[in-house]
Amino acid sequence: MKIQLNGESKEVQAADVLALIAELGLEQRLIAIERNLEVVPKSQYAETALAEGDHIEIVHMIGGG
C-alpha cells in the first residue's frame, strides 16, 4: 500500500507499525512514531495497523540548542 512517510509518498509491504520499522531497517530505540498526528506508543506498534494513505512520521533526536 502507499503511505505518506516523513513527507514522502512510499509503497510499503508492512501491515502494521512494527513491521514497517523492520521493513525500513530502523532500530526501535530512541525513535518515536506518529500516525495521522497521533503518537503511537511503543507498546502498540504491533497492534497499530497501517492503512492506505496514512501519514506516518518517524523522528529521532539530533543535535540542537
Add this chain to the structure above:
Amino acid sequence: MSDDTLKVGSYEFRSRLIVGSGKYKDFETTRLATEAAEAEMITVAVRRVNITEAGKENLLDYIDPKKYVILPNTAGCFNAEDAVRTLRLAREAGGWDLVKLEVLGDTETLYPNVVETIKAAETLVDEGFQVMVYTNDDPIVATRLEEIGCVAVMPLGNPIGSGRGLANPFNIRVIKQRAKVPIVVDAGIGTASDAAKAMELGADAVLINTAIAEARDECLMANAMRDAVRAGRAAYLAGRMPKRSFASASSPTDGYFWT
C-alpha cells in the same frame, strides 16, 4: 558550595551549565565538549529520521542518556500545536518529561512568540510535562509562565546564536527577584564573561550552545564556561561590595610615618 544544587522540577543538578548539542562539527566533538563543560543536562532537537540512512550513527550513541539528562527542545516550531506534537514524540522516544519549550516568532530574530509559547505551556503542563520555557526578558511574561506551572523560566540574553551577551541585565535581575522557579539565561551568551555576568545577576543557570560549538577550541571554551558559571555563582552567593563614586583606600590611613 558543595550543597548548592540546582533544583528543576523533580530533578536536581550540581552543574549550573546546561549545554546544547547543535552546530558541532561531529558527534565526537559534541561529546568531548559536553564532558569539558561538566554539564549534566543537554538539549536535543527532534527531527525526521532519514529513512534512506537507517542504521547510521546517532547523537545519542555519543551522548549517553543514562549519563546525561536529555532535554528535548521544540526548536523550529512557530506555533503551539507543532511544539506540543514535538514534545509528545520526544516523550515517547526516550521517556523524557523534562523539556525545553521554545516557540519562535520569525526566522530572522528567532525571538519567542510569547502568545503561542503560553498556549503550548498550558497544554504541556496539563499533560504532565516538566516545562523549561524559553521566553523574552519580560518580567510580566516570566511571572505568567511560572503561574502556568513551568518548572523553569529561561529568558534570552540576546537573540539565539548572536553571542552578544546580556542585552538587558536589569530585566534578568528583576525576573530573578520575582521568581520562585529557577531562572536560566538562555541564548545570547558569547563568551565566559557573559556567563559569569548572568550568574552574578542571580541567574540559577545558563544554557549555552553556539558560544561553545563555534569556538576555535570547543573543549577549552567549555572549560571556560564551566569556570565562569562557577565563579559567577560564587560571587552571587558571596554578595558583591557596593559600588562607590569615589575611591576607598585599601591600606589603613593612620600610622603614617611620613609627614
